[in-house]
Amino acid sequence: MMHRFMERLLSRVCDPAAVEHIIGDLSEIRLELNARFAKPLATLLFALEALRFLRPAFLRRPAAAFIPPRTVRTAIRSLRTHAGLSGLNLVGLSIGVAACLGIMTWVQSERSVDQHHPHANQTVRLIMESGGHATSTLSSAALAPALEDAVPSIQSWTRLFKHWERPYIQRGTSGRIEPAFYFADSTFFDVFAYEFVAGTPRTALKAPHSVVLTESAAHRLFGTDDPVGQHLSYNSEHELTVTGVVRDPAFRSHLRPEFIASLSTLPKVSYARILEEWSVFVSYAVLAPGTDPGVFERQATDLVRSGGGDDRVSVHAQPVTSIHLHSRLTNELEANGDARFVWLMMVLGGMILAIACINYVNISTAQSSRRQREIGVRKSLGALRSQLIIQFTSEAAALSLLSIVLGVLAVVLVSNTYGYELGLPAVSAAGMQRLGSWAVGLWALCTLGAGLYPAFTLSRFAPSRALKGVDVGVGHGQRARNILVVLQFTACLVLLMGTWSVRNQLNYVRHSNLGFSPEAVLTVPVQDGGLRARMAALKDGWMANAGVVAVGASSSTVPGQPHSGGHVVIRPGQAPSDGVRLQRNWIDASYIDALAIDLIAGRSFDEGSATNASRVLINETAARQLGWESPEEAVGASIILDGESLEIAGVSSDYHFESLHNAVGPLLLSFNTFSTQAVVRIQTDDVDGTLAAMETVWTQLTDQSFSPVFLDDNLDALYQADRRWGRMMVIASLLAVLVACLGLIGLALFMTEMRTRELGIRKVHGATTGQLVVMLTGTFIKLVVAAIVIALPIAWVTGAQWKADFAYAAPTSALTFIVPSLLALFVAGLTVSFHTLRAARKSPVDCLRS
Amino acid sequence: MLLAVCICHTNAYGVSIRSEIRSQTGRTLSLSAIHATLQRLEDKGILTSAAGGATAERGGRRKRLFSPTAYGLAQLKDRRDERAALWNLIPDAVLS
Numbered sequence: 001m002m003h004r005f006m007e008r009l010l011s012r013v014c015d016p017a018a019v020e021h022i023i024g025d026l027s028e029i030r031l032e033l034n035a036r037f038a039k040p041l042a043t044l045l046f047a048l049e050a051l052r053f054l055r056p057a058f059l060r061r062p063a064a065a066f067i068p069p070r071t072v073r074t075a076i077r078s079l080r081t082h083a084g085l086s087g088l089n090l091v092g093l094s095i096g097v098a099a100c101l102g103i104m105t106w107v108q109s110e111r112s113v114d115q116h117h118p119h120a121n122q123t124v125r126l127i128m129e130s131g132g133h134a135t136s137t138l139s140s141a142a143l144a145p146a147l148e149d150a151v152p153s154i155q156s157w158t159r160l161f162k163h164w165e166r167p168y169i170q171r172g173t174s175g176r177i178e179p180a181f182y183f184a185d186s187t188f189f190d191v192f193a194y195e196f197v198a199g200t201p202r203t204a205l206k207a208p209h210s211v212v213l214t215e216s217a218a219h220r221l222f223g224t225d226d227p228v229g230q231h232l233s234y235n236s237e238h239e240l241t242v243t244g245v246v247r248d249p250a251f252r253s254h255l256r257p258e259f260i261a262s263l264s265t266l267p268k269v270s271y272a273r274i275l276e277e278w279s280v281f282v283s284y285a286v287l288a289p290g291t292d293p294g295v296f297e298r299q300a301t302d303l304v305r306s307g308g309g310d311d312r313v314s315v316h317a318q319p320v321t322s323i324h325l326h327s328r329l330t331n332e333l334e335a336n337g338d339a340r341f342v343w344l345m346m347v348l349g350g351m352i353l354a355i356a357c358i359n360y361v362n363i364s365t366a367q368s369s370r371r372q373r374e375i376g377v378r379k380s381l382g383a384l385r386s387q388l389i390i391q392f393t394s395e396a397a398a399l400s401l402l403s404i405v406l407g408v409l410a411v412v413l414v415s416n417t418y419g420y421e422l423g424l425p426a427v428s429a430a431g432m433q434r435l436g437s438w439a440v441g442l443w444a445l446c447t448l449g450a451g452l453y454p455a456f457t458l459s460r461f462a463p464s465r466a467l468k469g470v471d472v473g474v475g476h477g478q479r480a481r482n483i484l485v486v487l488q489f490t491a492c493l494v495l496l497m498g499t500w501s502v503r504n505q506l507n508y509v510r511h512s513n514l515g516f517s518p519e520a521v522l523t524v525p526v527q528d529g530g531l532r533a534r535m536a537a538l539k540d541g542w543m544a545n546a547g548v549v550a551v552g553a554s555s556s557t558v559p560g561q562p563h564s565g566g567h568v569v570i571r572p573g574q575a576p577s578d579g580v581r582l583q584r585n586w587i588d589a590s591y592i593d594a595l596a597i598d599l600i601a602g603r604s605f606d607e608g609s610a611t612n613a614s615r616v617l618i619n620e621t622a623a624r625q626l627g628w629e630s631p632e633e634a635v636g637a638s639i640i641l642d643g644e645s646l647e648i649a650g651v652s653s654d655y656h657f658e659s660l661h662n663a664v665g666p667l668l669l670s671f672n673t674f675s676t677q678a679v680v681r682i683q684t685d686d687v688d689g690t691l692a693a694m695e696t697v698w699t700q701l702t703d704q705s706f707s708p709v710f711l712d713d714n715l716d717a718l719y720q721a722d723r724r725w726g727r728m729m730v731i732a733s734l735l736a737v738l739v740a741c742l743g744l745i746g747l748a749l750f751m752t753e754m755r756t757r758e759l760g761i762r763k764v765h766g767a768t769t770g771q772l773v774v775m776l777t778g779t780f781i782k783l784v785v786a787a788i789v790i791a792l793p794i795a796w797v798t799g800a801q802w803k804a805d806f807a808y809a810a811p812t813s814a815l816t817f818i819v820p821s822l823l824a825l826f827v828a829g830l831t832v833s834f835h836t837l838r839a840a841r842k843s844p845v846d847c848l849r850s
Numbered sequence: 851m852l853l854a855v856c857i858c859h860t861n862a863y864g865v866s867i868r869s870e871i872r873s874q875t876g877r878t879l880s881l882s883a884i885h886a887t888l889q890r891l892e893d894k895g896i897l898t899s900a901a902g903g904a905t906a907e908r909g910g911r912r913k914r915l916f917s918p919t920a921y922g923l924a925q926l927k928d929r930r931d932e933r934a935a936l937w938n939l940i941p942d943a944v945l946s
Contacts, residue, residue, distance in 0.1 A: 018889070018914075020901075020911050020912055020914075021863065021864065021901070021911065021912060021913055021914035022864075022885060023909070023911055024904075024908035024909065024911030024912065024913060025863065025864035025881055025885070025908075025913075026881065027907065027908050027909045027911070028865045028907055028908055029865060029881055031907055032865075048880075049880060049881050049882070052880050052881070052882035052883070053881075053882045053885070055882065055886065057885075057886045057889060057890075058882070058885070058886070058889075
């Protein structure tokens with residue numbers, strides 16, 4: 001990496017005659033250094049050796065000495081003369097550029113999701129809608145094959161299934177729960193881009209019990225062994241054969257499987273008639289080129305209606321490329337991104353850059369009085385106005401070029417080191433190229449945005465007045481500058497208030513009442529086949545410990561993990577098309593106690609009762625959607641699920657079994673003792689002791705490792721994306737404030753310098769230091785107050801709009817507006833008063849003598 | 851430097867000269883310093899150079915092999931004689 005770069009650098013700048021043997025010698029040195037020192041040190045020493053060749057003796061001799069054009073020379077000179085203010089501008093612009101580029105890289109990566117599939121633009125996900133409204137990604141397994149026969153425009157199709165029970169995958173004795181386990185048709189690899197390292201794409205997923213791994217999963221399980229043909233155990237009960245290995249995808253997709261088993265395996269390892277009876281599959285179709293999606297949807301809808309007879313159902317063809325940013329249905333395969341947030345971040349990036357450009361405009365127009373003499377001389381010597389405009393613009397160009405370079409460096413450094421925490425992708429070679437072209441664009445933008453206005457105003461001075469020293473400076477353009485400062489601070493305040501309310505919302509979501517109590521609840525996966533049979537012994541062993549309050553179990557899932565979806569329930573006498581689609585979980589008798597779920601009517605399952613199998617619990621929403629006025633009415637009534645009549649034993653509260661992004665949907669709880677996860681509520685006073693005691697009981701019953709997870713940690717993971725967004729917003733808005741403050745420092749520095757004499761005279765006449773500071777700081781504080789007044793309604797309206805999208809919105813608190821306002825006042829006051837204090841403390845003798 | 855070039859005889863190029871100087875004097879010079887000196891000496895006509903001896907570890911790039919010119923050797927001998935003469939002039943009492 002380093003030596004490639006150095007070689008390129010040297011061959012670019014060194015004398016062509018000498019390049020060959022210099023690089024040759026350096027490669028020998030590199031080998032020697034690598035042999036003698038650790039890698040980083042060797043690289044560093046090598047770089048030092050190589051860089052020492054950048055001396056005049058070796059440099060390429062130009063045909064003619066390079067003399068920069070006049071404009072460049074004067075630009076550099078002027079930037080150097082006003083080094084302090086140029087430095088402020090440079091830092092501000094660099095931060096602006098870095099933030100902007102960072103955001104652009106992130107946006108690019110969010111938008112590139114699923115673009116790399118072979119027919120990305122023709123691939124659609126088939127979504128079943130009811131009454132024109134889609135709720136879930138799931139459809140029946142029969143949908144895609146039926147469509148293929150009836151609709152000619154389908155090129156290929158595939159179906160996916162991701163089990164809500166995350167399987168325990170074992171090789172020999174070591175294994176773990178694998179959350180990224182998918183089942184797919186053998187056509188999966190026709191639709192989605194995966195590169196095979198071993199095995200053949202066409203046949204890898206044909207036979208039952210075959211599974212394809214990604215390279216990283218294969219490495220985890222098999223190390224350096226060849227995985228193909230080896231066996232894996234699925235939940236300690238079934239054996240799968242590895243038929244292929246695919247490379248870890250280099251591009252992002254809305255599905256991120258590590259294991260893909262053949263769909264024909266599914267009936268063997270789960271419910272035998274799952275393919276025929278359950279609507280739990282995600283279907284994709286590749287349409288022939290030039291197919292109108294609208295026509296396809298109509299044909300598909302006609303087909304579905306002719307089969308089922310229900311004319312509210314329709315099929316929606318969701319473009320696969322739009323899933324990541326635009327799809328927010330239940331049972332998404334993985335957590336998706338959010339187009340609104342992408343827009344928000346783009347606006348943020350633009351604002352930061354605008355604030356940085358305004359700094360430049362303000363500082364350079366404020367400087368005009370200093371430069372009036374220079375301008376006067378240039379004009380009287382015959383400079384045209386256009387020439388002056390070019391001169392000032394090239395100053396801006398030089399400065400922004402420098403800050404672009406710094407900004408690019410910062411982005412590359414930050415995203416390659418802290419990229420993961422911030423959600424920024426690492427910069428690849430292709431990314432670097434893109435970054436380069438964006439940088440050129442930003443350069444043009446900054447040069448024009450920052451340079452044009454000052455260039456026009458500065459070049460307008462009449463030479464006679466400018467040379468005479470008539471003051472055209474301090475007061476000149478003061479109003480425009482004030483407006484710009486107000487604009488900057490308005491933007492900052494809106495950002496701060498926005499960030500505050502986003503954080504508010506996220507905190508609210510995490511701390512609101514979930515309808516059950518996730519604290520001090522452990523979930524323990526119990527997928528070992530042998531252990532399942534000894535579940536009663538395990539429960540008794542644990543309950544004997546005083547620290548354990550309750551032990552429940554689920555044969556499927558717990559809150560925060562995906563639930564089985566797409567089950568249709570009807571009341572006796574109802575047509576299937578009027579049924580309620582609900583999500584489902586299978587639990588034992590003490591699950592409700594272990595999670596402390598509120599039962600608002602009826603009761604839970606009874607321990608050891610034979611009637612449990614014919615009884616179910618539903619939640620409040622399900623009761624309402626099935627048409628009961630109150631939960632009490634539903635108790636004892638019967639419903640029909642998959643042709644079987646069941647009695648409603650009780651109604652639970654609407655506890656949040658999904659994240660709070662979604663409103664609670666209808667839920668059905670069935671009885672099953674065939675457990676996959678134990679749910680244990682423990683006392684909080686001696687957690688370590690209780691865990692140790694539980695492990696002792698565990699090891700007597702099984703050799704699977706004891707890996708309990710606290711349920712609240714699990715739930716916390718649901719909000720990881722939110723937290724990352726929150727962090728990005730905080731960083732972006734703090735950067736905006738920082739840049740705006742840099743501008744204020746510049747203006748304050750300049751103002752106090754211009755008014756030194758005035759301050760001296762005031763002091764001679766008896767003004768105190770305090771009065772002067774208040775006077776000087778006051779001018780800036782007034783601007784900030786104006787900004788607060790403007791920002792308040794904007795933040796209020798946008799905040800209200802943003803929250804409308806949440807199923808559970810936090811109440812708007814006054815703090816959202818007060819804290820950022822005070823913060824802005826405080827920071828602005830602090831930065832400005834630092835300079836004003838220094839100016840005000842100067843002895844009047846020094847001020848007046850100049 | 852010139853001495854080091856002579857010592858390396860048929861294989862005098864940047865890296866070999868550097869390692870020769872290191873093993874004889876214990877001083878590690880930077881490669882660029884050596885190249886610069888060699889180039890200067892060549893400009894003065896003391897050294898001459900030819901391309902050759904590409905190896906795999908150099909990524910197939912040729913070396914620039916230096917050898918002293920007749921003028922360079924004469925200069926070198928002059929210096930040695932000059933120095934020897936000066937040594938001989940030191941009174942024995944000083945050295946003992």
